[in-house]
Amino acid sequence: MKKSGFVALIGRPNVGKSTLLNQVLGQKVAIMSDKPQTTRNRIQGVFTEDRGQIVFIDTPGIHKPKHKLGDFMTKVAQTTLREVDAVLFLVDAKEGRGRGDDFIMDKLKNVDTPVFLVINKIDEIHPDELLPIIDEYRKEFDFTEVIPISALQGNNVTTLVDQVFSYLEEGPQYYPDDQITDHPERFLIAEMIREKVLHLTHEEVPHSIAVDIEQIKERDNGKVYVGAVVVVERSSQKGIIIGKQGKMLKEIGQRAREDIEAVLGSNVFLELWVRVEKDWRNKAKYLNEFGYRDDEY
Incomplete structure (x- = not known):
């Protein structure tokens, strides 16, 4: 009998959750950026492998929300903690360590499943x-395991996967062998x-896209x-993206097309437009339209 389970990746924005997920899978399923709060939805x-199946859930970084989109992201991350095996x-x-880490550890005190401290x-x-970093976190929380890694370089990532398997129980295979995401x-x-x-836009266009x-x-x-619209909140941002x-x-289209072709396994003609929707992050209509559905959590 093989093992299986659901494992949540949680942490402050920009700690490398998406990088770790992509490293484990050997393929990109979560987007990476040096800007915080890149992940907005749960990405599975x-x-x-032969031992079984781990379904990793990459959650949005937990942070103090500034708009309805931020509320949604934080709610998604916290809901995930109640649904996983580790x-x-x-x-x-x-x-x-920062206040955001302390906030998350406080939330983790209500979790009954194994909690690993992964120092990236x-x-x-x-x-x-x-060692001083490990001691600092251990004083605040009794972690099941502490594993230092470099998600970007792959250091100790195999060890981390081995440790996760050791805590999972026997269970069914949820997805086919060749499926790497549910999206x-x-x-x-x-x-x-x-x-x-x-x-490509660096600091000029924040997360209002x-x-x-x-x-x-x-x-x-x-x-x-593929026809796609990049939605922004202000006319000035539209000018920057164009x-x-x-x-x-x-340039955005050329680079995106290469990634899309790798996923689809086909030649792609990508057409992009830019549209302004003022303050869309605070409007339920647009949050639902763009896939951030609050009623699912």
């Missing part, structure tokens, strides 16, 4: 700094476009046509 990554609490070795980005600190293609494509916008996939259609020539003579939007 499925890891299957929790991986990721912290940033370089940043040090150990490649960015001196080895002598690691539909439409969701993944939107996330890939959003990732490129975040990468969404991507709405209007059409995915296979054409007679074998190419897949860029001078449309150069920025073209």
Whole structure:
């Protein structure tokens, strides 16, 4: 009989949860950015091998909400804790413990399942700094295991997976062997476009963007046509994303198309537009339209 279970990745924004998920799976299912709060919804990554199956749930970073979208993200993360077989609490070795970490540990005191402290980005600190970091967190919470890793470089990630399996019980296989995520293609494509916008616009356009996939259609020539709209909150942001003579939007499209083709396994014709919807992050109509449905949690 094989083992199986659901495991939550939780932590402050930008601690490397999506990087870890992609590293474990060996393929990108969660978008990565150096900006906090990149993940907005629960992204399930499925890891299957001879021992069984782990369904990792990458949650949004827990933070103090500033708008309805932020409320949704925090609610998603906290709801996930009640539905899993184990929790991986990721912290940033370089940043040090903060109030956000204390807030999460307080929430974790109500969790009955094993909680691992996963200290990420150990490649960015001196080895002598690691033990004091472990001691600092252990004083606040009785963790089941403490595992230092570098999600980006892959250091100790195999050990982490081994430890997770050791705490899981025998159970069914929830997904086929070759499935690595439960999200539909439409969701993944939107996330890939959003990732490129975040990468290329840097600090000029904050997290006030969404991507709405209007059409995915296979054409007679074998190419897949994807029509998508990048939604922003202000006209000035629209100008930044389009860029001078449309150069920025073209670059976003070219980079996103490469990722989309890798996922679909087909040649892709990607057409992008930019639309302004003022203050969309505080409007239930747009939150529902763009996939942030509060009634699901």
